[in-house]
Amino acid sequence: MPVRKSVTISLSPELFAAAERMLASGRFGNMSEVMRTALRLLEERELGFLAHRDAAYVRDEA
Structure with a gap:
């Protein structure tokens, strides 16, 4: 299995809320x-x- 790397990301409040909804599902x-x-x-x-x-x-070239 490939080695995983950690990253830190910044999300807008709207994107964070969407990600939290996915997690809560x-x-x-x-x-x-x-x-x-x-x-x-x-x-x-x-x-x-x-x-x-x-x-x-x-198609355009033909």
Whole structure:
């Protein structure tokens, strides 16, 4: 298993409240799980955006 690294982040009150709601839902065991899930979703979204952008570029070049 890869070595985990600790970081400190600052969140707006609104984002902190959203993260606390996720934690309170019982779906997540701790704030790190909430943040890891959020980052995985962001990464998926970014990859989807890049794929869409690249496909549009290929279409425009044809």
